[in-house]
Amino acid sequence: MAGECDVVVEDLRPVPDWNHLAGVDSGEFGTLAGYSTIWLARAVGDEGRVLTLELEETIAAIARENLERAGVADRVDVVGGPAAQSAQCLADTHTEPFDLVFIDADKPSNPAYLAVALRLTRPGAVIIVDDVVHDGAVVDEHSDDVRVRGVRQLVADIAADPSLEATAVQTVGVKGWDGLLILRRT
Numbered sequence: 644m645a646g647e648c649d650v651v652v653e654d655l656r657p658v659p660d661w662n663h664l665a666g667v668d669s670g671e672f673g674t675l676a677g678y679s680t681i682w683l684a685r686a687v688g689d690e691g692r693v694l695t696l697e698l699e700e701t702i703a704a705i706a707r708e709n710l711e712r713a714g715v716a717d718r719v720d721v722v723g724g725p726a727a728q729s730a731q732c733l734a735d736t737h738t739e740p741f742d743l744v745f746i747d748a749d750k751p752s753n754p755a756y757l758a759v760a761l762r763l764t765r766p767g768a769v770i771i772v773d774d775v776v777h778d779g780a781v782v783d784e785h786s787d788d789v790r791v792r793g794v795r796q797l798v799a800d801i802a803a804d805p806s807l808e809a810t811a812v813q814t815v816g817v818k819g820w821d822g823l824l825i826l827r828r829t
């Protein structure tokens with residue numbers, strides 16, 4: 644690997660060899676303690692793989708422990724570092740596409756995550772983005788909330804891409820972390 648990928652691969656841990664993957668594979672932006680990762684890992688089954696990207700190495704370590712406890716660590720790779728950079732490295736160096744991507748990291752980066760997720764998936768794949776309603780704040784086109792602006796740009800990018808079908812679903816939330824966007828590559 645060369646250039647920016649050196650930082651991810653050498654400073655953190657090796658990006659796994661995704662060329663061996665078979666069956667259903669999922670990617671995740673934003674791991675935290677691994678709660679959603681465990682659901683993804685159970686969903687992909689014995690033959691599937693999950694790659695999850697987490698900025699903070701200390702948090703990634705907690706997620707790995709939880710994945711061990713849940714009995715799914717053998718099918719998950721937690722990669723520490725900035726998700727956009729790690730995903731870009733994967734897109735540049737591996738061809739194996741994901742069947743499903745879950746985007747749930749820093750919200751201002753949502754447009755960048757969508758762009759690289761499209762490089763890591765093939766037609767028919769599903770991409771899910773969490774927290775896209777923000778208690779209704781996303782309808783305010785003048786909002787200076789960077790999370791809202793990230794979601795609004797994401798939605799605009801999706802609307803401008805005729806190869807994508809998407810819908811947003813409201814969910815119940817009390818802290819402004821609500822709403823799911825589900826999109827499918829046609």
Ligand SMILES: C[S@@+](CC[C@H](N)C(=O)[O-])C[C@H]1O[C@@H](n2cnc3c(N)ncnc32)[C@H](O)[C@@H]1O
Nearest residue numbers: 673674675678679696697698725726747748749
């Ligand atoms: C909402 S939490 C993820 C929750 C998790 N997906 C779940 O549902 O259980 C967001 C996570 O994204 C991580 N994060 C924030 N900025 C990031 C970045 N630039 N790259 C990767 N991860 C990032 C945070 O450290 C945090 O752990």
